[in-house]
Structure formats: C-alpha cells, structure tokens
Amino acid sequence: MLEKLAAVRITALPEALDVVDTGDLIGLRLSADELLQLGEEPPAVDDPHAIVEHDVAMLLHRMDEQEARALMRIHAAWPPPPPGIVGQGSLAGLPVKVWLDGPDSFILVPRPYEADYRERVMS
Amino acid sequence: MATFTYDGRAVAYRKADTVLTALLRAGERPSAGGCLCFGGDCPHCVATVDGISYVRTCQVLASDTTEVSPHPPTGYPPLTAGGEGSVSAQHEFCDVVVIGQGRSGRAAAAAAADDGHTVFSVDAAAGEEAVGIYPGPLAVVRTRTGMRLIECDRVVVATGTAEEHPVVPGNDLAGIYTLRAAEHLAGAGVDLGTIVVIGETDGSLGEHVVEGELRRINGVGTVSSVDVARPDGSKTEHECTSLVVATGRHPRDALVRMAGVDPVEVVGSAAAPARLPPAPTAGLLCPCAAAEVADIESVWERGFREIDLIKRSTLAGTGTCQGSVCLPHLRSFVAARVGPVPDPFTARPVTRQLTMAEAAAGEELAPFRRTSLDPVHRELGATMDRFGGWWRPWNYGNHLDEYAAVRERVSLGDVSTLGKMVVSGPDATAFLERLYPCHVADLAPGQSRYALLLDERGYVFDDGLICRESEDRYTLTFTSGGASFAEMWVRDWAEGWAMDVRIQDRTMAMGAINVTGPRSTELLAAAGFREPLGYMRHTKATVAGVPCQVFRLSFTGEASYELHHPADRSVELWYALAERGESFGVAPHGLQALFGLRLEKGHVIVGMDTDFDSTPRRIAHDWAVKMDKPEFIGRTSLERTASLPLDRVLAGFTMDGPAPMEGEVMYLDGQLVGYTTSTFASPKVGTVLLGWLDVIDGSLPTSVLIDGRTATRARPPFYDPSGARTRA
Numbered sequence: 001m002l003e004k005l006a007a008v009r010i011t012a013l014p015e016a017l018d019v020v021d022t023g024d025l026i027g028l029r030l031s032a033d034e035l036l037q038l039g040e041e042p043p044a045v046d047d048p049h050a051i052v053e054h055d056v057a058m059l060l061h062r063m064d065e066q067e068a069r070a071l072m073r074i075h076a077a078w079p080p081p082p083p084g085i086v087g088q089g090s091l092a093g094l095p096v097k098v099w100l101d102g103p104d105s106f107i108l109v110p111r112p113y114e115a116d117y118r119e120r121v122m123s
Numbered sequence: 124m125a126t127f128t129y130d131g132r133a134v135a136y137r138k139a140d141t142v143l144t145a146l147l148r149a150g151e152r153p154s155a156g157g158c159l160c161f162g163g164d165c166p167h168c169v170a171t172v173d174g175i176s177y178v179r180t181c182q183v184l185a186s187d188t189t190e191v192s193p194h195p196p197t198g199y200p201p202l203t204a205g206g207e208g209s210v211s212a213q214h215e216f217c218d219v220v221v222i223g224q225g226r227s228g229r230a231a232a233a234a235a236a237d238d239g240h241t242v243f244s245v246d247a248a249a250g251e252e253a254v255g256i257y258p259g260p261l262a263v264v265r266t267r268t269g270m271r272l273i274e275c276d277r278v279v280v281a282t283g284t285a286e287e288h289p290v291v292p293g294n295d296l297a298g299i300y301t302l303r304a305a306e307h308l309a310g311a312g313v314d315l316g317t318i319v320v321i322g323e324t325d326g327s328l329g330e331h332v333v334e335g336e337l338r339r340i341n342g343v344g345t346v347s348s349v350d351v352a353r354p355d356g357s358k359t360e361h362e363c364t365s366l367v368v369a370t371g372r373h374p375r376d377a378l379v380r381m382a383g384v385d386p387v388e389v390v391g392s393a394a395a396p397a398r399l400p401p402a403p404t405a406g407l408l409c410p411c412a413a414a415e416v417a418d419i420e421s422v423w424e425r426g427f428r429e430i431d432l433i434k435r436s437t438l439a440g441t442g443t444c445q446g447s448v449c450l451p452h453l454r455s456f457v458a459a460r461v462g463p464v465p466d467p468f469t470a471r472p473v474t475r476q477l478t479m480a481e482a483a484a485g486e487e488l489a490p491f492r493r494t495s496l497d498p499v500h501r502e503l504g505a506t507m508d509r510f511g512g513w514w515r516p517w518n519y520g521n522h523l524d525e526y527a528a529v530r531e532r533v534s535l536g537d538v539s540t541l542g543k544m545v546v547s548g549p550d551a552t553a554f555l556e557r558l559y560p561c562h563v564a565d566l567a568p569g570q571s572r573y574a575l576l577l578d579e580r581g582y583v584f585d586d587g588l589i590c591r592e593s594e595d596r597y598t599l600t601f602t603s604g605g606a607s608f609a610e611m612w613v614r615d616w617a618e619g620w621a622m623d624v625r626i627q628d629r630t631m632a633m634g635a636i637n638v639t640g641p642r643s644t645e646l647l648a649a650a651g652f653r654e655p656l657g658y659m660r661h662t663k664a665t666v667a668g669v670p671c672q673v674f675r676l677s678f679t680g681e682a683s684y685e686l687h688h689p690a691d692r693s694v695e696l697w698y699a700l701a702e703r704g705e706s707f708g709v710a711p712h713g714l715q716a717l718f719g720l721r722l723e724k725g726h727v728i729v730g731m732d733t734d735f736d737s738t739p740r741r742i743a744h745d746w747a748v749k750m751d752k753p754e755f756i757g758r759t760s761l762e763r764t765a766s767l768p769l770d771r772v773l774a775g776f777t778m779d780g781p782a783p784m785e786g787e788v789m790y791l792d793g794q795l796v797g798y799t800t801s802t803f804a805s806p807k808v809g810t811v812l813l814g815w816l817d818v819i820d821g822s823l824p825t826s827v828l829i830d831g832r833t834a835t836r837a838r839p840p841f842y843d844p845s846g847a848r849t850r851a
Contacts, residue, residue: 011545011547033626034627049624049625051596051626053627056690057690072214073213073215074211074212074213075485076214077272077274094487110631111690112513112631113493116490
C-alpha cells in the first residue's frame with residue numbers, strides 16, 4: 001500500500017548538505033543542493049539561507065529489496081541503484097525515487113501520480 | 124491425432140512440429156511459393172497465426188489451439204494490435220549479450236563469464252529471437268513470454284549463416300527448398316517426391332544431384348522441372364517435384380548491420396566472409412518488397428548505381444528480413460557492373476514483424492497529474508479534462524451556475540496545479556530583478572506583484588506572482604502548464620549568473636484553493652482567518668485548522684484569496700470551507716467558468732491567448748515591463764523593437780449573439796485580419812472575446828466580421844473596469 005510520507009526537504013549549499021547529520025533518519029540526496037530527509041524533525045543545516053520545508057509531495061511504497069528489484073525489472077529501463085544511493089528515474093512512465101536496503105527498501109511516488117502508480121505498478 | 128486449424132480445416136501435427144512442417148506434410152502451404160528455408164530468414168512461409176499476421180510459420184510450434192490462415196492472395200492481411208492486453212517487458216542489465224547459442228555462441232558466453240562478466244544468452248531454440256540492436260547497445264529480444272530489453276556493454280553475435288536463395292525465373296513457384304529445409308522436412312517424414320539438388324549435398328535425401336548453374340525453374344504453381352547450364356556449356360532440363368538449392372551460405376548478419384557504432388563482436392560462421400552468388404539476370408530478387416531483377420536493372424539504367432540508392436528506389440532489402448535473402452544477390456548485381464563488391468547496406472530494426480503490442484512493450488503513456496482534490500471533484504460530478512499536464516475539473520454540471528456563484532456569492536476553485544517555488548539567498552533580490560521585467564526590490568515583505576517571464580527575444584512565455592516573504596526570501600508562482608519549463612529557466616539562469624540563491628520547487632508539495640467571490644472574506648472569517656489582508660498582499664495563517672499561506676489577489680475579478688497549504692490536507696481544507704460556506708451559498712467552479720470570468724476582466728492566459736512571439740507590447744502589457752531597469756532578460760530585444768510599428772495586437776471585442784469558436788477567423792472587407800483566442804457569452808456583459816488583430820495601414824480596425832457577425836473592438840476589462848470589486 002501507499003503510505004503518507006512525512007519528510008523535510010532541504011535546499012542549501014552543497015557543502016552544508018554534505019555534513020548534515022540526519023541521525024537514524026534516512027536522508028536522500030536528490031541533487032547537489034537538495035536533501036529529502038524522511039521524518040518530520042528538521043536537521044541542523046549550516047546555511048542561514050537554506051530552505052527547510054516540511055514536504056508531503058511523496059508517498060511511500062514499502063517493500064523488500066527483491067520486490068523492488070522485480071518491479072524495476074518490469075517497469076524501469078535503468079539499473080537498480082546501489083544500496084545507500086537513491087535512484088531517481090522513470091518507473092512505468094512515472095517519476096519515482098528508489099531506495100534499496102534489504103527488507104527496508106521503498107519507492108517514493110510523487111503524490112500527483114498516485115492513481116497512475118496504483119494502476120500501472122500495484123494492480 | 125493432434126490437430127490445429129488451418130483456413131478452417133483441421134491439420135494433423137506431430138510432437139515438435141512447426142506449423143509449416145505440419146502444413147507441408149498435409150500437402151498445404153501458407154503462401155503461394157518461393158524457396159522455403161526453415162531458418163526464419165525469408166518471408167515465404169508467413170501467415171496469420173492466432174490473429175497475428177506476418178508470422179513465420181517455420182518458427183512456430185503447432186498446438187491444439189493454434190489457428191492459422193493464409194494471407195489474402197492480393198493486398199495485405201489485416202494488422203491487429205496483437206492479442207488482448209499488453210505484452211510484458213523485462214529489463215535486463217549485463218556486461219555481455221550473446222545472441223545465438225550454437226557452438227561459437229556458447230563458447231563466447233563461457234569465455235565472457237570466465238572473464239568475470241555478467242552474460243545474458245539469447246537462444247533461438249528456446250523461442251528467443253533477437254529482433255534488434257539499438258544504440259546503447261540495447262538488444263531487444265522477443266520471447267514466448269514477452270519482450271526482453273537488455274542493456275549491455277557489448278553484444279556478441281553468433282547467429283551463424285543463412286542459406287542462399289535462388290534468383291532465377293520461376294523462383295516464386297512452390298516446391299523449392301534450401302538444403303537445411305529439405306533435410307528438416309525429410310527428417311520430419313514429409314514426402315518431397317522427386318528431388319533435384321543444385322549444389323553440394325551428401326546424398327541423404329535420395330536425390331538427383333545436378334552439376335551446373337540453375338537457370339530457370341519451370342512449372343505452373345509448383346515446380347515441375349529445372350533448366351541447368353552444365354559446366355561444358357550445354358543446357359539440360361530435369362523433371363522433379365522438389366528443387367533443393369545448396370549453392371552457398373551467407374553470414375546471418377542483419378543484427379550486425381544495424382548495430383552502427385555500438386560495440387558488437389561477430390563470432391563463428393557469422394563472421395565468415397561472404398561468397399557472392401553469380402549476378403542475377405532475372406527472377407524475383409527481394410520477396411519482401413516484390414522487387415524483380417528487372418526492377419533493379421530499371422533503376423540502374425536511370426542512374427541509381429549505389430547499393431543504398433537501389434535499396435531506396437526499389438525498396439529491396441527494406442522488409443523484415445532486412446536483406447537476408449536479397450542482399451548477396453544485390454551486391455553481386457552491383458559488383459558485376461562496377462567491379463568492387465559494395466559494402467552491405469545498413470539494416471534497420473526490427474528483423475521480425477512485431478505486433479503493436481510487442482513494439483509498445485514497456486512503454487507507457489505520459490501521465491497527467493492529479494491534484495489531491497481529484498477524488499473530490501469526481502465525487503462532485505465534475506467533468507474532468509486535461510489542461511497543462513493535469514486533470515482538472517472543466518465544470519460541475521453548469522458553468523453558468525458556477526459563474527454566478529463567483530460573481531454573486533463565493534466559490535471554491537482548485538488551483539493546486541499552479542507552479543510554486545521558493546527562492547532564498549543573499550542574491551535573491553538581485554537575481555529576480557534580472558530575471559523579471561518588473562521591479563522586485565521595492566516589494567516589501569508581505570507584498571506580491573504580477574510578473575511576466577520573458578525570453579531573450581522579449582517574448583512572453585509565462586506569468587505569475589512574485590511574493591516577498593522576507594528580505595532575502597520569495598515565493599514565486601507560475602502557470603500550471605508552464606511551471607516545469609519555468610523551473611528549468613529559473614535554475615539555469617541562477618547557475619549561469621552564479622547567483623548565491625537556493626531554489627526549491629514546491630508545486631507537488633503544496634495544494635492551493637482559490638476562495639473567490641464577494642463573500643469570500645466572510646467565508647474566510649468563518650474559517651478562522653480574520654486578518655485584514657490588502658490586495659496583492661500575503662501572509663501565513665491557519666484557516667479551518669490548516670496551516671496556509673494566504674495570498675490576496677484576483678483572477679476572476681472578485682475579491683479572492685489563494686490558500687496554499689500542505690497537499691495532504693487539501694481535502695480537509697476543501698470540505699471545511701464548503702461546510703462553513705454553506706450559509707453563503709458556496710459552490711465550486713471549474714475551468715470553463717474561470718476562463719469566462721477572467722476574460723471579462725481581460726486577463727490573458729499565457730499559452731492560450733499568447734503566441735510564440737508575443738511581446739508585452741503586442742498583448743498590451745507594457746505596464747508590466749519597467750524599461751528604467753538597467754537589466755533584465757529580454758530588455759535588449761524590447762529596446763530594439765520599441766521603435767518598430769506594431770503589426771498586430773491582442774485586442775478585446777464585444778459582439779451580439781453567441782460566443783464564436785475560439786480560433787475563429789476575423790475578416791475586414793473580405794480580408795483575413797485576425798483570429799479569436801478566447802470567447803465567452805457572458806450573462807453580465809454580453810459576448811466578449813480576445814483575439815489577434817492585424818494593424819491595417821497603421822491603425823487598428825474598429826470592427827471586424829466574425830462568423831458573419833460584426834464584432835466591435837473594445838478595451839478590456841469588460842467587467843468592473845475600476846477594479847472596485849477586485850479590491851473590495
């Protein structure tokens with residue numbers, strides 16, 4: 001099932017993001033200047049101009065790694081990302097983020113594509 | 124006895140029979156004639172199998188459920204999508220793909236694996252057909268369970284050889300086989316009758332071997348004899364019911380020829396040099412394109428003397444076998460006339476006829492996004508349509524009722540689709556000053572300003588709001604359809620100018636509801652927002668328990684508030700506003716009503732009313748451009764074109780009667796002088812419209828004919844020209 005995801009999106013200087021400590025929470029480095037931390041408590045960021053916003057743009061599809069790899073095999077024309085690196089690309093024609101970590105793997109789905117994801121991937 | 128259906132009749136088959144084997148054993152044949160190869164290399168055995176046309180019956184195993192029908196004798200068979208539902212696709216990633224699992228293919232796969240490479244082997248015996256190699260390289264394989272799309276670093280082609288087909292008069296008769304085909308059929312118990320073999324053979328067919336060069340195949344419908352030129356120059360005729368051609372083999376190289384610059388290695392007999400047959404003088408050369416040798420000679424005489432030109436002018440080699448049958452003969456034809464043997468022409472994917480479903484395997488339609496309120500709109504009975512990359516409510520049953528709600532009471536509109544972006548940083552103000560043609564630095568925190576986005580030529584490509592939150596932080600909004608491009612635009616310029624700014628797109632994270640109408644302020648007060656908020660001001664507040672950024676603005680011409688909020692609380696906020704608004708007569712409005720409302724105010728929709736070369740001056744938006752600024756994107760172009768006379772403008776019109784179509788042309792004295800872009804039959808101000816109007820002899824026409832009726836030019840806004848209602 002797709003779950004609501006409480007996250008914090010941080011846009012800041014790359015060097016500030018490089019040293020952000022998300023503790024036990026997963027931090028997905030989406031780009032040099034953007035980090036999506038899973039969890040509601042914002043981390044400290046050493047950039048006074050950082051944009052730190054609660055973000056509900058993504059929905060969470062939990063699964064184990066084998067299931068994620070099987071979905072990618074059918075729906076993604078790009079290789080699964082290595083553990084600890086967020087993969088970003090098209091899955092069944094929808095923009096997603098993939099995190100592989102054994103039984104704690106997941107796919108993040110942008111909220112506006114929820115219905116299409118359910119139809120194309122989960123049905 | 125197991126049977127399958129052929130042309131409505133039951134045909135017996137044995138275990139491991141292909142459809143073609145069983146048909147020939149039964150004395151049937153799916154096509155009129157031509158040499159059969161049983162290698163999948165030629166088109167002579169194609170038929171419609173299980174509803175799919177152009178299937179090579181030599182490659183399909185017969186089963187009880189198989190239904191086969193011949194293609195029509197003239198014309199083309201019907202093409203179908205390829206069965207019900209979609210064909211699945213699986214993506215594979217490996218170091219090496221080995222196509223072909225003969226001896227050399229197996230050896231290549233083993234060697235690659237020994238070197239530590241991941242290997243994917245394609246085995247035709249397992250029903251896997253490599254149908255194309257695309258840049259990447261990407262090998263596309265059809266299997267019995269779907270398509271495989273295999274990305275790799277290197278492709279090894281070990282596809283062996285294809286047998287030479289004869290090109291002589293009569294080669295389109297039935298009863299002609301390659302040696303492998305004849306051996307296969309003999310092994311399967313198919314009676315080939317009296318056999319004549321041209322070429323080398325081991326005699327296992329019990330045949331009559333004829334030494335010499337095949338010159339003609341005689342018969343009516345099927346082979347009855349062959350004419351052979353003996354080495355001593357004499358000619359002989361040999362009666363037979365089957366002709367077996369064993370004159371040579373050629374690399375099965377179509378996949379190699381389509382690989383281009385991709386790393387492809389050819390091994391085994393597929394890598395052997397080709398020995399060309401004698402130059403053909405008559406007969407069918409390319410069975411796929413039905414090109415005769417005479418056709419080749421004809422284009423040759425007209426000057427098409429390169430092999431690629433011959434291919435293009437006769438279509439020889441353009442079928443799904445991509446020259447497997449005709450290419451050796453074609454090269455020989457050219458070599459006989461010019462000397463050097465020409466290189467083979469490029470092959471194009473695919474080497475097998477694919478169904479639409481197979482070709483589309485793994486492909487998905489570009490999705491249209493849905494706001495968090497999408498289920499609410501559908502529950503309210505909205506007619507949904509696609510605009511700007513989103514599903515949006517067009518109306519909820521009657522757009523004029525929705526119009527009335529906005530003009531007379533209060534209404535809710537879903538504007539979550541608007542682009543939303545936060546820009547922060549020490550250079551934020553300087554950056555936006557260079558980006559936008561309006562002033563930015565004079566905005567106080569809490570103030571908003573309408574702004575155009577111009578490209579370097581001064582053309583309008585988007586618009587929205589600049590909302591200052593603090594000294595160095597802004598929220599920007601963009602049109603729904605233009606938001607993605609605008610985001611790229613903003614990021615590109617920030618990077619190009621090396622501005623010290625942070626940019627975060629908030630479009631998908633934030634929903635937005637427009638509360639509009641003369642009672643909108645009352646509704647917000649009922650929802651807990653009682654702070655006086657001036658026109659084009661914004662603030663953060665809690666509305667009905669939901670944290671919002673509240674923007675006071677107006678697109679409808681009535682007092683309006685946009686409530687930007689976390690997208691996961693859109694439904695909660697919508698229903699709370701609907702509930703609190705009941706006593707005010709609140710109702711939702713869709714795009715159809717909104718388009719009319721904003722047209723009454725003369726508000727332009729970028730992309731709908733504008734064209735690719737719309738300058739601010741052409742759309743009467745000079746007021747949004749401050750040429751006293753030293754620098755902004757498009758300024759140089761606007762400065763240079765400012766002194767040029769206007770050739771056309773976006774003008775407003777009023778007229779009687781129903782609204783004309785959008786895109787309807789305008790005439791003046793019989794000449795086309797413009798076209799409409801937006802039209803609306805307004806209950807309050809009559810029919811109004813915007814449209815592009817040519818300047819005629821230095822002035823704008825005061826009236827034109829649209830749809831046979833007079834339309835009079837009028838300056839927008841058509842409704843509440845003082846703006847009193849907007850600012851109420």
